Amino acid sequence: MIKNYFKIAFRGFRKHKLFTLINIIGLSIGISAALVIYLIVHFDFTFNKFNGDSKQIYRVVSNYTFAGEPSYNSGVCDPLTLVIQSEVPGIDKSAPFYTMYETRVLIPVTDNKEVKLKKETGIILADGRYFDIFKYNWLKGSPRTALSTPYQVVLTSESAKKYFPKLSYSEMIGKEIIYEDSVKTTVSGIVESLKQNTDFIFHDFISYSTGLASKQMKDYFQMTNWGSTSSSSQLFIKLNENTSATTVTKSLNRLLKKYDPPKPEDKGSTKLFGLQKLAELHFDQRYGSFDSTRTANRSTLYSLLLIAGFLLLLGCINFINLTTAQASQRAKEIGIRKTMGGKRGQLIAQFMSETFLISLLAMLISVALAPVILKLFADFIPEGVSFNILSQPHIIVFLILITLLVSGMSGFYPALVLSNYKPVTVLKGQLGSNSSKTRNAWLRKSLTVTQFVIAQFFIMATLLVSKQIYYALHKNLGFKKEAILNISTPYKSIGTGKQQVFLNKVFLMPQVQLVSIGGAPPSSGGTNSSTFEFKDGKKEIATEVELKFGDENYAKVYDLKLLAGRNLIRADTAKALIINNTYARVLGFGTPIDAIDKQVIYNGKKMEIIGVAADFFQKSLRSAIKPLAILQPVNNKWNNRTFHIALKPQSAGGAEWKMAITNLEKIWKEIYTEDDFEYGFFDENIKKYYDAEQNTAKLLNWATGLSIFISCLGLLGLAIYTTTLRTKEIGVRKVLGASVSQIVTLLSAELIWLIVLAFVLVTPMAYYAMHKWMENFADHTTISWWIFVLSGAGMLTAALFTLSLQTVKAAIANPVKSLRSE
Structure with missing residues (x-):
């Protein structure tokens, strides 16, 4: 019996090659995404389980x-x-x-x-x-x-x-x-x-x-x-x-x-x-784990699972739509089998076996694609994630479960619908009552709308994330970030005099514009802060203030703008500092000039405010600007070990910076013979703040492309079915004088309206999701109207192009061929 089911299934596949191919492609994309995401999620959720207690x-x-x-x-x-x-x-x-x-x-x-x-x-x-x-x-x-x-x-x-x-x-x-x-x-x-x-x-x-x-x-x-x-x-x-x-x-x-x-x-x-x-320990990013180990983000993992679920759902929707749309082509087969004594349970088993075979083929394709996808997303996928069925038995269990799940989701409803046909009705050429026709049509329409809701949501999300990344990378952060090198000296060498020797030699390099030595640059991942007190006889204000350490050239290297007062000089060590405008406002000063010559207490010592700098972002745009002070380092190794080197602009050939790095390495090896030369461009470090967003954008680009591809595959399948079903109608209309454009419009109108409905439904949902995501940033771009318009227009264009592949072909066909049997 089971052997017979599979024989009939393969015959059906050969008869309907295109629809079978569409179903396999749609399901294999969904299963591939689910498999790779499962590997990532399983990897992170199995951390630190080696202790039984x-x-x-x-x-x-x-x-x-x-x-x-x-x-x-x-x-x-x-x-x-x-x-x-x-x-x-x-x-x-x-x-x-x-x-x-x-x-x-x-x-x-x-x-x-x-x-x-x-x-x-x-x-x-x-x-x-x-x-x-x-x-x-x-x-x-x-x-x-x-x-x-x-x-x-x-x-x-x-x-x-x-x-x-x-x-x-x-x-x-x-x-x-x-x-x-x-x-x-x-x-x-x-x-x-x-x-x-x-x-x-x-x-x-x-x-x-x-x-x-x-x-x-x-x-x-x-x-x-x-x-x-x-x-x-x-x-x-x-x-x-x-x-x-x-x-x-x-x-x-x-x-x-x-x-x-x-x-x-x-x-x-x-x-x-x-x-x-x-x-x-592996997930709480507030504390991190240990040196050189990464922390995972549960929200990201759950988002990945959601994307995998959406792509699987799109493939299943395609299957349901195409299978129920083809019901008329199998109606007589069902009627004859029932007349010959076939039971409904046997028919359900037949249809489910066909679905299982397609799901199995899709799963095997996914297994072949998994290593390729892992390489493709190597920058996004955590190091250590691997795919090896022989050494990872849990993958086999997952593949079996996902195949059964997809088979059930895709095949159960079509099997119920097809096996429910009455033999007397279908053998007369009637598929069923008008109510069942209407019910099935509405189901297909609802599923099609769902497909395009998901696809358009991905498009809108992709556009917004890309817009925010562009905004973050091109925003004026309040300091110069281009053509600045950061080099940290070895901890043990501080205080040995090597720093000054290195500094003097770097100053003489023709490619170098200016050099400063101090602590972290204006924007950095770490935080150094302390409590400052301000007393003016009327009020006492204690404030947690972030610290930046640098010599007299620090503000010049980074082109920090002074709103009032003057820059640091060497004589200001341990007695003067510059604050930012945010801290000046916290202290209650109406204008920056009012803060000049006032005193704050830091580490029990009074220090004079000699300048007020314009606000700049100390971290990424996720963090708000906080009160800050810039002062010269005093007897602190950690705050006096970074060289900040501003390079001169390059000429048209662009070889000066490369030459500068080569010369810096030579000087470094002369002075720090035991230590490796390591450097970083400041603007490249700034870009790293948004690695998570850039990885998210990359993932969304792929999810968007795949969701559009799957949705358009399903749309193409429905268009092929519709035009096949209405072949004679198209021929009659052409004989009566209908133009190609009128026939194309007739065949496309219903499906286009479904896409428009999907746009109307998804827009408020996408806006809400975008707004919630934007709350992660203290400073962010706006949710522009063109994001929604571009998404809708893009989806509509893709749908029209897909539909035209079949509708134009049907509209220009010779009506004599379609009406010959009449």
Whole structure:
């Protein structure tokens, strides 16, 4: 019986090749999108699942509020790690660790050569408590003793093979590894690298006590300072089974109040501890995960699922429309089979088997396309997402489920409709009652409208996102961003005099216009802020102010506009600063000139306002402009390590900048012999702010193109069916004098009106969605009327072109051929 079903199905496919091809293409596009999106979503949602008791594991984080503005830090103050286990009830285990950034690693002579590694990430200071919470498979050594004393290190299997490729794990124990040029450690254990998707990408675990014993590392720790928080100092805890996170959070903040009570100068600011679930580590962008690891966005993942659902739905709609439209061509077959004793259930099974075969073919095509799509979207797809059926059995399960789902969605309703025909009626040439005809027609119209609602929504969304990206990249941000290079000096070299030597040599380069040294550029991803106080005898205003550090050339390099006052000079160090206009308004000054010569208190010192700069965006357009101060760096390595180099304009040939970079690299290698030369153009860094939007635009472009393609395929199929059904009518009308344009209009009018209806329905929905998306930006473009007009016109043009492929052909056909049988 089943074999017979498939035989009949293949015969039908051969008879209706074009409709079968349209259905397969539509479904394969939908399934391909669903498969790739499933790989992305599955990848991100399986992060950090390697611990069986992950529901009880939390990261302690720090939450701040400055003048009503929230701020988040993934780290904690170091003293908390010493007292949390003894003074906070309900905690089963606690594990502090300290992250080291861009670490130098030296492997002494092995096989007659040294191995030197620069800027290594994934290295932390930890102890046995880390391995009590996070479960690793130990290949050599013991978690109880491996990190119990200073100058010990545990390696993952991957890191061990990298450092000592020719040694066995047993031979690696006791080998020496030197960190930061002077911290000599010995290998005390080897653990198996985590194979699951995880943010815990650490591979070198130096004993925590090394940080206190080593003079080189001791500066990193501030074990007695409750007021200092660093994201490097992380703390994870495992709660007892009967303890709630809310209870522990309250205990943590009582402890903070005990050891670090609020001070009068903290007015307007707060600090609280919080608990972040391990499951949220990969998704909570407020805190991030760890150095060099990415955080996913749940909203983006859900949007991807929605796009996959829409594309699948479009393919299914095509199938339903074309199958029900062809009902008349199978009516006699159904009538004869029922007359011969065929039951309705058997007919349903026949039609469902046909749908299953088409879905199966579409699925196989999707499997072939998946690797191509992954390469095509390599910039958008997270690193680590792969497609390998043999090593990923969950993909097989997904493909089976998606094939069954698509078969059910596409085939069930047409099977019910076709199997419900009465044999007496259909053998007389009547498909059914007028009411059933009307019902089926309205269903097809409704599904067609749904298709074009989805397609036009994608078009409108694509146009708006592209408009916002263009707006962000071309808006005057309040500073110069072109032809400026940023180069950061090595942390250890600051204070050695190398910076001044480098600066002097760069000044002499003919391609360089101006050079400044300081901290971050005017717009940067990081934030450095502090509380400023203003007192004028009548009022006291405490404000969280963002800081930018630079010398006397900083404002000149970036062409920052002064509204009042003067620029910084070298003599202003530690006693004068420039503020932005937003901060001047916060202080209550009506005009910028009113703020000049006034004093604010920063770090307990009075500083004079010597200038007011025009506002500029400190971050992307998502963030509002905040109060800001520009001052010269004083005894702070982090705020005095970036060179800001303004290049002269290029000539017509455009070789000066390339020559400048070559010369800079030569100077760098002369001075910083141990460090790699790395640079970045400031305007390129600005563009990176909108990587997410550009990826979204790229995704929407493809989704839009595919949705239009699928919708037009369905439209073409309906046009072919309509013209075939009305062949004799067209012939009669031509004999009676109808023109080609009149016949084309007749055949196209109904479908065109459906597209117009879809436009009317989708416009308010798209406007609302656009408005909500725009709320993510403090400064954004407008939702222009032309977005909707262009979308509607574009969709209408595509539909008219698609319809013309068939309607014009039918309209110019010789009526003699269509009327010959009469």
